[in-house]
Amino acid sequence: MNEIHETVDVCIVGVGACGGVVAKELAEAGFSVVGLEAGLRYDPGVDFENDEAEMLKLLWSGPRVTSGQDPINPWSGTGVGGGTLVWCGVTPRFHVNDFRRASIEGGGVDWPLTYADLAPYYDQVEADFGVAGEAGENPWEGPRGPFPMPPVPFSYQAQALARGVEKVGGHALHGPLAITSVAYGGREACNGCGFCMQGCRSKAKSTTLFTHVPQAEARGARILSESTAFRIEYDAQRSRVNGVSYFDAEGTARHISARLVVVAAHAVETPRLLLLSANNTFPEGLANSSGLLGKNFMAHPTCTVTGLFNEPLNGFKGPVMGDLLVQDWYETDPQRDFVRGYTLEKFVPGPFFYASNMMNLWGAELKEMIRYYAHAGGWWVCGEGLTSDKNSVTLDPEVKDKHGLPVAHLTHGWAENDVRLIQHGIQQSTEILEAAGAWRVQAGPVSSAHPMGTVRMGDDPQTSVVNSYCQSHDIPNLFVTDTSVFPTGGGANTTLTAMAIALRASHYIIEQARAGELD
């Protein structure tokens, strides 16, 4: 099945969190669907191992070039399931205000949709994917229905940290987690093995490889793994895209004709593919009449802050991240010298990754942190980074990938606000750890996570690339359904919001296609 000769209804590029949602929805609605995934297809029982080294095979490792004041290369996943293979399953919703920060606080832009627009899609994604949590617990969360599963109980480490949270007057929240707290959807409850980031052998942690993809395939969708899209083809006479060219596993160039193309390759590879697809009509990149394709590249500024306690916490047991969340410093506070805020998420990974988050230490200082690994309790600070038109994803003029195609060039610098915000997060994490009884607290270097923003959504074709349904303003049968479309980044993990947006776009595609609007 290396070649597909007939014209399919939909070709999806990137079968991860969002591509999985679109594949399932459209296949179930009767569309013929083909998904192209650059990475491998894994068999959880065979390929996922309790070995820290196994994490990196799930990360995009193709060459990229980074530059700017603060060069970053935030992680992206690879393989059928995408980032949901390697992720920790932390699934908070964005807050009501996240969609209209510009109107409330100035700076950035508003989203072309609201929390209320997304709420029903959040509900459905949580049910389809399997999200555990405690409804009504988070005072800052918008109106919501019940979670489909009860919360994952706090690990012993989380309980220790929660005592610190309460002492400083904060709220210790059960993190919404896409991890089975009870048997759900044919999957067993999580056994707490602690290797979430290695793919999850037990299937307790949700990935679209276990959830949406098999459902899509049951309705006829075909997923081609090891198939790397390199160009979206455009019919200038019809002003429509008409297919995707890709390299198969052997490196042979092939083509699929499609009536509709959906790109969901995450916020670096998605703009790269559109830029690679430039043609006479769109010389600066496909669907780029706004000139904004690849602009406004964003990520969350992040940092790990780890405390050592007298008692053993055995942080390697249970969910690796986020069974405990804190959002007391998420919303903008005029008393602080920065806008926006952050989420604190409990986090202690395996010993090597734990040490790797402290590359600012060495010698005896680092050795002490490793020696007391079993006594460690830690936070991952996930902050909102402001948008900046100086940050971008472009095609590198020199470096080529193994197929000879220009790789992505990421230009990035943190704003002064980002630096103040993350420092506040580090300070607050430290206070909590000390209140909880830590005898040594250590922050790592500032890092980044969650690429976003390079194919911005909006109502105005002059100032955005796609509309609120992820549809290109320029080309009606071209959609982008991943975090690329985020106008602003929120202060928490992005996957659930991106999946909800992809689900909303899928329903729009179904309605529009049935009405003949996408032909």
Place this chain on the structure above:
Amino acid sequence: MRTWQIRENEFDLSITHNIDASKEAVYDVLADLEAYPDFINDLVSVKRDGDVYHFVARAAILTIPATVAVIKTPGQTVAFELVEGPVDRLKGAWLVEAGDTPDQTKVTLTVHAETDERGEWLLRMTGRYVQNKTDKLITAFSYRVVELQRGDVTATSVPRTAPGGGLIGWFKRLWARIFGAQAVASAKPASTLFRDEHNVETLEALASTMMPADEFDAGVQDLGFISLAEMRSRYEAGRETLYATALDAVDKMAQAMFDKPYFVDLTPADRAALLDAVRQGRVNGEVWGHVEPSTFFGALWEDVIFLYCTHPDTWRRIGFPGPSFDTGGYPDYSKPQDLMRKWQAGQ
């Protein structure tokens, strides 16, 4: 059934598996070496030249060539011996026999490998890798036989063996991620850099400065740092130059900073002060040439910390039990915890 053991520089593996197919079908798949890349993702290509086969295997984004001599006994065995490749000596065989039930065929893979005197560490890591990979290999062969019987050899969505894991692949990716280095494809012969006594002594001193011995343990000492550095230098462009430049530079810095001829002559405190100067880039640029001192510091950090944090002896001391899934995970994760001393004592 599977057994594997390591004795000093030697590694032995034996694994037996029943496949639901006839002996003929199973043998045909095992003997058709040139078709292996169709269902084993770790293999890029296999080309035949008489009784010798040229394999190109991949571990993540690294590509490793190997030449193997093969002797087939039709219907029974496929024996192989490494002619040229990443370890000194490797030989083994596939044996095909009647299975436990009439519909099954029993397949046994035996492998024996040897390395030089520094190989204990290498074999331990390789052993873990091979242990993981053989499971995948057997699964891949099982799938292949079933696929052939169904006449469904072109399905793309059948899970195949996955590349990844593997020490070199892991390092290569980490290296690329942290330092933006480009992938390199092929290995070169073992470097003489790591055979020189002074170089070895200096490198071990640098590693022990990064992760020092103290009352808790001996740090990275005796964990096989040299063989790791040597292995990486064989497979990564620029790595050997990086180490060669740094080895020369730290001796020159010892002379300039402390009036001692060699880094190894310094006290532990002075070694740490020198390494900190390297970390901060407070160095005489001429001594380092084109090498960025902080790049060397990062490389040393990564090698040393990886070695220390992934070693089972370290795990025992810090109370990390390693893999847990096959023993049921940790249903007690929300209960009060003790250090896992039983595990520490028992293993």
